Amino acid sequence: MRFVINDTDIETDIDPRTSLLDLLREQIGLTGTKKGCNQGACGACTVLVDGERILSCLALAVQYEGRQVTTVEGLADQAGLHPLQKAFIEHDGFQCGYCTPGQLCSAIGMAAELQRGLPSHVTGDLSAMAIRATREELAERMSGNLCRCGAHNGIIDAIDEVFGERRGQQGYDAEMPEKVA
Amino acid sequence: MTPFSFARATDADDALRLASARGGRYLGGGTNLVDLMRETIERPTALIDVTGLSSTIGERDDGGLLIGAAVRNTAVAEHAAVRARYPALARAILSGASGQIRNMATVGGNILQRTRCAYFYDNAGSRCNKRNPGEGCDAIEGFNRMHAILGASPSCVATHPSDMCVALAAFDATAHLLGADGERRLPLTELHHLPNGRPDDETLLKPGELITAVELPAERWFARSTYRKVRDRASYAFALISVAAALKIDGDRISDVRLALGGVAHKPWRAHKAEAALRGAPATAEHFRDAARAELAGAVPLSHNGFKIELAERTIVAVLQELAGEIA
Structure with a gap:
C-alpha cells in the first residue's frame, strides 16, 4: 500500500x-x-x-x-523552522511539549480554513466571506487541542503572531506563510 | 480491535453489494465507529468505506438542498446556501466536536453515530443494555448529569450527541435511503427511535440499508433560524441542552415555527407540543415560556440532571426571543 x-x-x-x-x-x-x-x-x-x-x-x-x-x-525546510515553530519558541507555547506537534499541525490547518472563509462557532455573521482572525476566533478554532501544562495563552500568542489579524503590525511578519501541505 | 476485512465502495450500488456479500458495516470518517471498535464495543467483521460516495451539495428544482451522505461536516457548514438559508444547520455543526473531527466526519456518519454515555463505553466495569441487551443500566442510578430527561425508558437514559441532527430535525429534513428493496425516504425525526426495551437498536434502518443523502425542504423562512448549545465549557463538549429553532412572524403573531432540542433524549427531540402552543400565539417571552413548559411537562429528571428541565426552558425562551428580536 x-x-x-x-x-x-x-x-x-x-x-x-x-x-x-x-x-x-x-x-x-x-x-x-x-x-x-x-x-x-x-x-x-x-x-x-x-x-x-x-x-x-x-x-x-x-x-x-x-x-x-x-x-x-x-514543517521545517532547508531554510529552518516553520514561522509558527519559531513563534511557539518565542512565546513559550509549551511546557512539556507533548501536545506541540498536534498544536502546530492543527494551527496550520486552521489558518487555511480561516483564509478560505470557513466560519466558526463564534463567528457573528455567517454570510461574511472574510472572517477577522481575532483572538476569540483563534481560541475557538483551536479548542480541539488540549494542553495540560496550561500553555494555551502562549500557544494562542504564537498563532496570533503568525496567522492572527495583527499580522503585519510592528513586530509581526507581514506575509501569511505559504501553506505547507 | 477485532480483525475485519476492508473494501472501498465505488458507488451506492457497489456499497450495497459489498455489504450483502460480507455482512459488514459502512464506514464514513470513522470518528465514532473506529473509536468504538478500539474499545471492542463494536466488532464488525467487514468495513465498507463509503466516503467515496456522493459528496456534493446540490440545489433541487423546488429550491431545497440535497446533501450527499459523504459530504464532510465542515463542507456542510461552509456551504454558502446552508449559511444563508439554513443558518441553524451551519451553527449546529460548528458547535459540534472539534475542527479536526468535523473535517473527518461525514453527514451519514454523524446521523448514525451511536447514542451513548460513559457507561456504554465502560466495557469492563459497568452494566449497559445498549452494549449487552438485558443486563441492566448503571447510568440510571449512577452519575447521570448528562443524561436524558425526555423519552427515556428504564432500559436506557443515554442521549444522542449529534448537534447537526437537532438542526436537521427542526428543518424537517428527509434521509434518502437505498436498500435491498430499493430507495425510500424517511423523515429524520423518525429515523432514530426511542429506547423502549431495546436500546441497542437505535434506528429504523434495515440491515444493509445505506443513507445516500439528506434533503432539506425549500422553506425561505428557515433563513431566520439559529442554534444555541449550552455546555460545561465554552467549546468542544457535548451539549447539556441545545436548541434549534426557526421562527416566522406575521404582524405580531407567530405564523410558523420549528423547534428541536438536543442533549435531552435518546434521539434528536422535535418539540411538537411547544410548536403547537406557539403557532398563532403572540411572539412574547410569556408565550415562549408557556410553550417551553408545555413541551417539558413530560420531562422526568434523574438523580443528577434535574437542572436540565429549567435550563431547557430558559434556553428555548432565549433562542425564540433572539429570533423574534431579529425579525422585529
Missing part, C-alpha cells in the same frame, strides 16, 4: 486495523506525532491530509492510501 508522507513515497503492508497514527509512529518511525488519549479527545495526534487537519488516532490508515500526509517532521 502506498502512502505519501512529508512528500516521500512510502510503500508498506498494513493490517486494516492500523490507525494512521500507529502507521506513522510504529511502522514508519515518525514519532513526532504524539499519542495522547488515542480516542479523539485531545488533539495531540493531529496531522494534515491534503492540507486539512484530522485526528490520526481515529483514522484508519487504509482510508488514507495515496493521500498527502504532513506531520510535524514535514
Whole structure:
C-alpha cells in the first residue's frame, strides 16, 4: 500500500486495523506525532491530509492510501523552522511539549480554513466571506487541542503572531506563510 | 480491535453489494465507529468505506438542498446556501466536536453515530443494555448529569450527541435511503427511535440499508433560524441542552415555527407540543415560556440532571426571543 508522507513515497503492508497514527509512529518511525488519549479527545495526534487537519488516532490508515500526509517532521525546510515553530519558541507555547506537534499541525490547518472563509462557532455573521482572525476566533478554532501544562495563552500568542489579524503590525511578519501541505 | 476485512465502495450500488456479500458495516470518517471498535464495543467483521460516495451539495428544482451522505461536516457548514438559508444547520455543526473531527466526519456518519454515555463505553466495569441487551443500566442510578430527561425508558437514559441532527430535525429534513428493496425516504425525526426495551437498536434502518443523502425542504423562512448549545465549557463538549429553532412572524403573531432540542433524549427531540402552543400565539417571552413548559411537562429528571428541565426552558425562551428580536 502506498502512502505519501512529508512528500516521500512510502510503500508498506498494513493490517486494516492500523490507525494512521500507529502507521506513522510504529511502522514508519515518525514519532513526532504524539499519542495522547488515542480516542479523539485531545488533539495531540493531529496531522494534515491534503492540507486539512484530522485526528490520526481515529483514522484508519487504509482510508488514507495515496493521500498527502504532513506531520510535524514535514514543517521545517532547508531554510529552518516553520514561522509558527519559531513563534511557539518565542512565546513559550509549551511546557512539556507533548501536545506541540498536534498544536502546530492543527494551527496550520486552521489558518487555511480561516483564509478560505470557513466560519466558526463564534463567528457573528455567517454570510461574511472574510472572517477577522481575532483572538476569540483563534481560541475557538483551536479548542480541539488540549494542553495540560496550561500553555494555551502562549500557544494562542504564537498563532496570533503568525496567522492572527495583527499580522503585519510592528513586530509581526507581514506575509501569511505559504501553506505547507 | 477485532480483525475485519476492508473494501472501498465505488458507488451506492457497489456499497450495497459489498455489504450483502460480507455482512459488514459502512464506514464514513470513522470518528465514532473506529473509536468504538478500539474499545471492542463494536466488532464488525467487514468495513465498507463509503466516503467515496456522493459528496456534493446540490440545489433541487423546488429550491431545497440535497446533501450527499459523504459530504464532510465542515463542507456542510461552509456551504454558502446552508449559511444563508439554513443558518441553524451551519451553527449546529460548528458547535459540534472539534475542527479536526468535523473535517473527518461525514453527514451519514454523524446521523448514525451511536447514542451513548460513559457507561456504554465502560466495557469492563459497568452494566449497559445498549452494549449487552438485558443486563441492566448503571447510568440510571449512577452519575447521570448528562443524561436524558425526555423519552427515556428504564432500559436506557443515554442521549444522542449529534448537534447537526437537532438542526436537521427542526428543518424537517428527509434521509434518502437505498436498500435491498430499493430507495425510500424517511423523515429524520423518525429515523432514530426511542429506547423502549431495546436500546441497542437505535434506528429504523434495515440491515444493509445505506443513507445516500439528506434533503432539506425549500422553506425561505428557515433563513431566520439559529442554534444555541449550552455546555460545561465554552467549546468542544457535548451539549447539556441545545436548541434549534426557526421562527416566522406575521404582524405580531407567530405564523410558523420549528423547534428541536438536543442533549435531552435518546434521539434528536422535535418539540411538537411547544410548536403547537406557539403557532398563532403572540411572539412574547410569556408565550415562549408557556410553550417551553408545555413541551417539558413530560420531562422526568434523574438523580443528577434535574437542572436540565429549567435550563431547557430558559434556553428555548432565549433562542425564540433572539429570533423574534431579529425579525422585529
